[in-house]
Amino acid sequence: MSDDVREDDIKKAEFGPEAGPETISINMAVERESKSRVPRIFKAQAFQIFIVLIVIVIIFSIMAPNTFAQLSNLRLVVQNASILGVLGVGMTFIIITSGIDLSVGSVLVFSGVVSAMVMRAVGGDGWGVATIGILVAIASGLAWGIFNGLLISKAKVPPLIVTLGSLGMALGLAQIITGGIDIRQVPSVLTSTIGYGNVLGGIPIISVIALVVILIGAFVLHKTKFGLYTYAIGSSEEAARRVGVKVDRHLIKVYGMSGALAGVAGILSLSQFSTTAIAGQSQTNLNVIAAVVIGGTSLFGGYGTIFGTVVGLFIPAVLQNGFVITGVQPFWQQVAVGAVLIAAVYVDQVRRASAARGASTSLWRHFFARRKNT
Amino acid sequence: MSTPVLEARGISRAFGHVRALDDLDFEVYPGEVTALIGDNGAGKSTLVKALSGNLAIDTGTITFEGEEIQLTTPMQASALGIETVHQDLALAPHLDPVQNMYLGREVMNKGIAGFFGTMNTKAMAKESRRAFDELGATVRSLTSPVGSMSGGQRQAIAIARAVHWANKVVFLDEPTAALGVRQTKNVLETIRRVRDKGIAVVFISHSMPHVMEVSDRIQVLRLGHRAASLDAKDTNMEELVGLMTGASTRGAA
Numbered sequence: 001m002s003d004d005v006r007e008d009d010i011k012k013a014e015f016g017p018e019a020g021p022e023t024i025s026i027n028m029a030v031e032r033e034s035k036s037r038v039p040r041i042f043k044a045q046a047f048q049i050f051i052v053l054i055v056i057v058i059i060f061s062i063m064a065p066n067t068f069a070q071l072s073n074l075r076l077v078v079q080n081a082s083i084l085g086v087l088g089v090g091m092t093f094i095i096i097t098s099g100i101d102l103s104v105g106s107v108l109v110f111s112g113v114v115s116a117m118v119m120r121a122v123g124g125d126g127w128g129v130a131t132i133g134i135l136v137a138i139a140s141g142l143a144w145g146i147f148n149g150l151l152i153s154k155a156k157v158p159p160l161i162v163t164l165g166s167l168g169m170a171l172g173l174a175q176i177i178t179g180g181i182d183i184r185q186v187p188s189v190l191t192s193t194i195g196y197g198n199v200l201g202g203i204p205i206i207s208v209i210a211l212v213v214i215l216i217g218a219f220v221l222h223k224t225k226f227g228l229y230t231y232a233i234g235s236s237e238e239a240a241r242r243v244g245v246k247v248d249r250h251l252i253k254v255y256g257m258s259g260a261l262a263g264v265a266g267i268l269s270l271s272q273f274s275t276t277a278i279a280g281q282s283q284t285n286l287n288v289i290a291a292v293v294i295g296g297t298s299l300f301g302g303y304g305t306i307f308g309t310v311v312g313l314f315i316p317a318v319l320q321n322g323f324v325i326t327g328v329q330p331f332w333q334q335v336a337v338g339a340v341l342i343a344a345v346y347v348d349q350v351r352r353a354s355a356a357r358g359a360s361t362s363l364w365r366h367f368f369a370r371r372k373n374t
Numbered sequence: 375m376s377t378p379v380l381e382a383r384g385i386s387r388a389f390g391h392v393r394a395l396d397d398l399d400f401e402v403y404p405g406e407v408t409a410l411i412g413d414n415g416a417g418k419s420t421l422v423k424a425l426s427g428n429l430a431i432d433t434g435t436i437t438f439e440g441e442e443i444q445l446t447t448p449m450q451a452s453a454l455g456i457e458t459v460h461q462d463l464a465l466a467p468h469l470d471p472v473q474n475m476y477l478g479r480e481v482m483n484k485g486i487a488g489f490f491g492t493m494n495t496k497a498m499a500k501e502s503r504r505a506f507d508e509l510g511a512t513v514r515s516l517t518s519p520v521g522s523m524s525g526g527q528r529q530a531i532a533i534a535r536a537v538h539w540a541n542k543v544v545f546l547d548e549p550t551a552a553l554g555v556r557q558t559k560n561v562l563e564t565i566r567r568v569r570d571k572g573i574a575v576v577f578i579s580h581s582m583p584h585v586m587e588v589s590d591r592i593q594v595l596r597l598g599h600r601a602a603s604l605d606a607k608d609t610n611m612e613e614l615v616g617l618m619t620g621a622s623t624r625g626a627a
């Protein structure tokens with residue numbers, strides 16, 4: 001109950017208190033629909049961060065035209081970002097509901113481990129065993145996601161705590177069932193196709209899979225009732241409940257989806273690295289969350305896009321790649337990404353504050369205005 | 375007198391030691407505006423929540439069109455044609471007016487597109503625009519989040535939504551609280567128009583002139599109990615204020 005109140009307060013802070021009695025002003029007579037949809041795109045944080053990405057790419061391209069600005073390098077960046085892209089789709093949905101999922105990296109590992117063990121037990125190197133492995137990985141991830149969703153919606157344990165718990169549990173169980181030793185037997189059909197296979201003369205299959213997941217995710221989020229309910233719950237759970245949205249069931253689905261996608265990512269990782277890489281995903285959750293937030297999705301819920309998440313993934317990825325190529329100590333990437341993350345959340349705050357006044361939400365105009373004022 | 379469309383008998387609801395509703399009787403008739411008045415904390419909002427499926431009652435019975443019902447969810451009330459504008463409006467701030475209007479009742483596309491869960495946004499926008507216009511509501515943009523709109527616009531959207539979906543009873547919990555003169559006039563006109571369609575309107579307000587202007591019947595709440603149920607033609611502002619504050623008593627239920 002007190003939680004609800006706090007939520008309401010946040011929403012109120014976001015949009016301002018009940019505006020006082022409306023004065024009858026001249027512009028009340030102006031009742032026209034805002035004509036063009038285009039300007040809104042420019043105001044979206046996802047678009048602004050996209051410009052930032054373009055600028056970063058241009059700078060590195062000028063600094064290292066023969067190494068950075070090459071198709072082969074672009075391909076490498078895209079390939080490396082693919083697994084995070086799959087996870088980012090689920091995370092975007094979750095953060096829009098004003099939740100969080102810290103468990104994705106561990107669930108990825110757990111799914112990969114269970115899948116690898118099942119495939120090893122079944123034996124063989126063909127698509128038959130690979131298909132079993134894929135289904136097992138997705139099912140394992142889904143199970144963790146539903147576990148998270150049930151605790152969050154039915155037991156009302158905060159998402160941060162639930163997924164922190166399942167982060168530890170999934171990783172711990174993965175270590176218990178393997179004895180802490182990575183499994184390195186992965187069917188060769190997986191490694192040679194998903195792992196390092198290409199289609200259309202050089203497009204990594206793993207990236208095509210990620211793109212399909214991203215496109216489906218964007219469609220579901222932005223075009224369907226399921227997506228609308230995701231926003232509605234993040235915007236005001238109470239409002240959604242009152243009109244009959246089955247909030248609990250929806251949250252279970254959203255966390256279940258994130259878990260299932262972590263299972264998909266588990267198979268992708270297994271294929272790409274030919275090992276369960278149990279210790280290799282400790283930063284994954286934070287990287288994915290950072291990407292989603294950099295992409296303009298509000299940690300307070302109700303606002304965000306898949307496009308933004310994709311852009312948010314590429315900023316760290318491009319920085320990392322560019323620093324290595326230009327000979328800057330790659331540790332700077334962490335510093336830069338941290339700064340971008342803070343900036344993104346700051347911009348979100350500004351946006352939410354100005355939404356309350358119905359004023360401009362443009363980052364550029366905001367900075368411009370600041371400079372004039374001070 | 376016709377039979378009440380919605381009737382509460384002896385309902386009580388306590389929050390800890392606070393008896394928000396205390397053995398309360400209440401009824402509304404089709405095609406009538408019933409004003410529900412009372413001091414802050416008298417239990418008006420609690421009553422609205424109880425009669426719209428948003429709050430369970432401890433004891434008492436609720437009757438709809440002569441049949442006893444258990445109201446446990448807002449959807450159940452909606453299915454009966456009962457709609458509510460809550461004092462806090464209960465809109466989703468990040469969604470636009472059309473999405474709010476149709477939330478939980480989306481018009482889906484036909485055929486394959488509908489199978490994939492897409493919505494007929496054009497049809498919903500058109501119908502929403504019509505509903506807002508009918509209300510005389512100044513909803514400037516159908517595609518901006520309602521959270522960025524003024525209190526008046528949000529209130530208009532919430533009222534339009536309730537009026538659009540109700541066909542038996544509309545509860546309006548202080549619908550004019552954030553409104554200016556012109557919009558208040560619109561709301562009062564809307565109340566009359568809805569009533570003339572044969573729908574029962576429950577109007578909660580602290581403004582006695584507005585209450586006197588639109589009501590057919592006035593029920594006064596005091597400390598969770600009905601202090602009086604009066605014919606609007608048969609009373610005046612001084613008496614109402616007296617009843618609300620407990621300075622006088624009359625026609626108690």
Ligand SMILES: Nc1ncnc2c1ncn2[C@@H]1O[C@H](COP(=O)(O)OP(=O)(O)O)[C@@H](O)[C@H]1O
Nearest residue numbers: 389392394412413414415416417418419420421
């Ligand atoms: N959810 C709640 N928890 C605790 N007390 C409540 C709650 N809702 C209402 N009350 C109490 O019930 C009484 C009636 O409140 P309310 O129905 O909001 O009054 P009104 O709308 O007439 O101003 C008040 O004393 C209020 O504090």
Ligand SMILES: [Mg+2]
Nearest residue numbers: 418419420461
């Ligand atoms: Mg009230």
